[in-house]
Amino acid sequence: MISCYMLGDKFFTEPKKYQNFDEIIEELNKNRDEIYSYPSGAIVEITNKYSKILSSDRKFLNYEGVPFLALWLKKSNIIKLLCLDLNKQEYLDDFIQIEDNKFMKAQPRGVVCHFMAGNVPTLPIYYLIQALLCKNINICRVPLESIRIVAELLKPLVDIKVNYNGVEYNGITLLKSISIINFSRDNIELNTEMSKVADVRVICGGEKAVNSLSNLQKKTTCKDIIFGPKYSFAVFEKSAMESLNISKTFDDFAKDIISFDQKACSSPQVLFIEKSNVTLKEAALKLSKSLERVLKRYPETEINQGTSANIINKRGEYLLSPEKDIICSRDLQYTILIDKDIALEEPIQHRTIFLKEVEDIFEVCKLVTPRVQTIGIASEDNNKIINFANKVSLNGVDRLVRVGFMNLYDSPWDGMLFINQIVKWTMLNLN
Incomplete structure (x- = not known):
């Protein structure tokens, strides 16, 4: 019927x-x-x-x-x-x-x-x-x-x-x-x-x-x-990490994470940060502050039992591993999981983001397949990003956009x- x-x-x-x-x-x-x-x-x-x-x-x-x-x-x-x-x-x-x-x-x-x-x-x-x-x-x-x-x-x-x-x-x-x-x-x-x-x-x-x-x-x-089904992630290039605007950049990225509770195909699941004078832990702390700041503008969302269990289990895994680190809210509002494995992780959603450091953003090219929809970009070096876009789009990605606009519907899609x-x-x- x-x-x-x-x-x-x-x-x-x-x-x-x-x-x-x-x-x-x-x-x-x-x-x-x-x-x-x-x-x-x-x-x-x-x-x-x-x-x-x-x-x-x-x-x-x-x-x-x-x-x-x-x-x-x-x-x-x-x-x-x-x-x-x-x-x-x-x-x-x-x-x-x-x-x-x-x-x-x-x-x-x-x-x-x-x-x-x-x-x-x-x-x-x-x-x-x-x-x-x-x-x-x-x-x-x-x-x-x-x-x-x-x-x-x-x-x-x-x-x-x-x-x-x-x-x-x-x-x-x-x-x-x-x-x-x-x-x-x-x-x-x-x-x-x-x-x-x-x-x-x-x-x-x-x-x-x-x-x-x-x-x-x-x-x-x-x-x-x-x-x-599609997968999306973001890359922060060295020039963005060392920019005076880095706090705003993390605020913009926080919006991408929070929107649609990471359920959209365009929602970022992993952030790759190019090595700079900002350590990975410092970057995670900056992202944590941005998430706390931006979350105040959004209404609280319900979280189902399955997602809650996945977040708690993943937090436990990262807390117990000497090679991993974690920054998270006291409740389940957000979770930042830090490790060195250059991979696209299984999405957990509900403001759970994996944070990884790479020597060069071009290292992620090998991870890109036609299943990747969107790569969020933070960079002040347009020439480098155009070269990067040429390589990753050949492998399959459909969209490369500034962070803060990952979930903005546009064309082509x-x-x-x-x-x-x-x-x-x-x-x-x-x-």
């Missing part, structure tokens, strides 16, 4: 039940022509107004990740995103001449089916907005623990109205192109039915979930966009220009 929490412009506190996807698709198709008639510029104006609502209401800002989301939704960023992914935003609205008597247009692919993971509750909004910018209709399967937040974040669109080129356009039209649903991720029958109606499948999750969903029956014309993937490029040749 499908539990539907939102369909068209209706939100259901008690989910509406469906046996299959027929009625959901029928309802979404009613709005297909209307959203297709919306100029991309009008949709950009709606998202910009949406950004202002999210950023000005404490109710929304209290949800983790919403400040990042509100920033991403701003008009200037969305226009930049469309230009990067499509080269010209105008491709979304009409056939654009590319040569003599030759034209091209970015058409919506149709039904985008989103199979979402639950590690970052705001993530579905990013993918939904991009699909709406391209005038697709959307079925989004959201984990039960995230549905309330996703629904609350979408509700402001109901009342948004904008004037674009003298015509009024409504946020509710975007909502009519979305259905938010939930059913057991282990329900093979419903997963298969959802897969079969998709023109695009956006699959997020761990290795088991990705493999299972990827192998489901689908249309031969269906496009798959897969965001599988996971090595892909997402918007480019959810349109169908159509050519008109009049020669």
Whole structure:
């Protein structure tokens, strides 16, 4: 049974039940022509107004990740995103001449089916907005623990109205192109039915979930966009460690650690520090002070028993080993684990970071595989970092960003220009 929490412009506190996807698709198709008639510029104006609502209401800002989301939704960023992914935003609205008597247009692919993971509750909004910018209709399967937040974040669109080129356009039209649903991720029958109606499948999750969903029956014309399990870490180059700005750098890195409780694919799990006149223990103490300082700005988060046990066990291991060291809070607020093993450690989460020293940041190149998503960078030597980026990106990393911005959603993401993937490029040749 499908539990539907939102369909068209209706939100259901008690989910509406469906046996299959027929009625959901029928309802979404009613709005297909209307959203297709919306100029991309009008949709950009709606998202910009949406950004202002999210950023000005404490109710929304209290949800983790919403400040990042509100920033991403701003008009200037969305226009930049469309230009990067499509080269010209105008491709979304009409056939654009590319040569003599030759034209091209970015058409919506149709039904985008989103199979979402639950590690970052705001993530579905990013993918939904991009699909709406391209005038697709959307079925989004959201984990039960995230549905309330996703629904609350979408509700402001109901009342948004904008004037674009003298015509009024409504946020509710975007909502009519979305259905938010939930059913057991282990329900093979419903997963298969959802897969079969998709023109695009956006699959997020761990290795088991990705493999299972990827192998489901689908249309031969269906496009798959897969965001599988990824790993992220950071490197502090010598020039950053010896800079007068090192305290701010550690503050920025603390935000990366704290955001999303280290559950995001972009969350750092290890920090490699290049040898400098700052010892590893001194660096750990600086990070400890930054974590304590920055944590005061964040609400306390619950920690489950399994994670608590993992942290306690790992603390015991590092306390008992003469070759390891540890700096941590009295409670389980944060844990800094210090050792000399140049490796990517298994994530523990809940503000648990491994700290390691390297003679040269290039030592970590051998650790990078396509499973690495983001490397946070702290350096004042841009030439060295460009050389470093060339080497590690050849091995597989997708993003290298300044610390403090590791969890900021941008494009490309996971090595892909997402918007480019959810349109169908159509050519008109009049020669």
